[in-house]
Each structure stands twice: as C-alpha cells, then as structure tokens.
Amino acid sequence: MEEHGQNTSASSWLILLKWKCRLWTGIVFAAALVIMSEDTPSWSSKTESQASKLIEKSKESPFIPIGMTGFAAIVGMGxxxxxxxxxxxxxxxxxxxxxAAQACVVGAVTFGVLYSMYKEYVVKPRETNLSK
Incomplete structure (x- = not known):
C-alpha cells in the first residue's frame, strides 16, 4: 500500500516536471515573438541591453508583454x-x-495583430491624407 503512494507521488512529480518544461517552452516562445516583432534588424542595436530592447518592443506591440504577463499570472495561479x-x-x-494560459497568449497575439493592422491600414492612411 505504501509503495502505491510512492509511485503516485513519483508520477505526480514527473507530470509536474513535464508541465514545467512546457511552461518554459511557452515563455521562450513568447520572448522569441517579442524579439521577432521588431521592424529594425537586430544587428543594428548591439549596444542596447535586453531590458531596453524589451521596453522598445513593448512600445511597438504592447499586447505581447500583456500576453506574457497573463501567461505567467495564470500559471502562477494554477x-x-x-x-x-x-x-x-x-x-x-x-x-x-x-x-487557460495558451488562450491568454493566443488572445494577446490576436489583439496585437489586429492593433498593428489598425495602425497600418487606418492610422497611416489618415496621416498621409492629412499631410497632402
């Protein structure tokens, strides 16, 4: 009877370990999205720190850090x-x-894409029409 409890505990830790690996994979994927969402080439700013790059990227596409924060909050709550x-x-x-965590990230990325499309196709044409 005691061995069964130890096997259950070991399998629980194995499941938790696999889940933590998936968590880190998600965080790395979200960070890669932040880095890949830049308009300027990455080699042009070698002197910038990672924090300043993240702040710059969050200004360009604010929904990605929101998705990362939501992901971390849901995982922490879970x-x-x-x-x-x-x-x-x-x-x-x-x-x-x-x-739930994936839904938060996918929702944030979707809203980020919609926001960038709004800026590209609605705000830019208005600015060009006003300058003419």
Missing part, C-alpha cells in the same frame, strides 16, 4: 491552486491551466 484542487486529478488540473 500552481498555487494545485494544493486545493480537491478530487480533480492532477493531469486534468494541469491541462486546464495550460489551456
């Missing part, structure tokens, strides 16, 4: 609620947390 999940299996709890 990990905090891990203790009080009740009768819910750990795998189900982790899947629900992952889906």
């Amino acid at each position: 990990l905090y609620k891990l203790r009080t999940r009740g009768d819910t299996k750990m795998s189900v709890h982790l899947i629900h947390t992952r889906v």
Whole structure:
C-alpha cells in the first residue's frame, strides 16, 4: 500500500516536471515573438541591453508583454491552486491551466495583430491624407 503512494507521488512529480518544461517552452516562445516583432534588424542595436530592447518592443506591440504577463499570472495561479484542487486529478488540473494560459497568449497575439493592422491600414492612411 505504501509503495502505491510512492509511485503516485513519483508520477505526480514527473507530470509536474513535464508541465514545467512546457511552461518554459511557452515563455521562450513568447520572448522569441517579442524579439521577432521588431521592424529594425537586430544587428543594428548591439549596444542596447535586453531590458531596453524589451521596453522598445513593448512600445511597438504592447499586447505581447500583456500576453506574457497573463501567461505567467495564470500559471502562477494554477500552481498555487494545485494544493486545493480537491478530487480533480492532477493531469486534468494541469491541462486546464495550460489551456487557460495558451488562450491568454493566443488572445494577446490576436489583439496585437489586429492593433498593428489598425495602425497600418487606418492610422497611416489618415496621416498621409492629412499631410497632402
């Protein structure tokens, strides 16, 4: 009976370890989106620090840092609620947390694309028409 509890604990830690790997993969992907969303080539600003690049990118596309923050908040909340999940299996709890975090990131990226399209196709033509 005691061995069964140890196996369950070991499998729970294995599931948690796999989930943490997926979490870091998501964070790295979101950071790559921030870096790739730049209009200027990355080699033009070698003297800038990573923090100043992130601030500059967040000004260009503000929804990506919002998505990253939401992702981190949902994951933190999911990990905090891990203790009080009740009768819910750990795998189900982790899947629900992952889906919520992914929805936050996809929503932020979608709104970011819509925002950039608005700036490109609505604001720029108005500015060019006013300058003529």
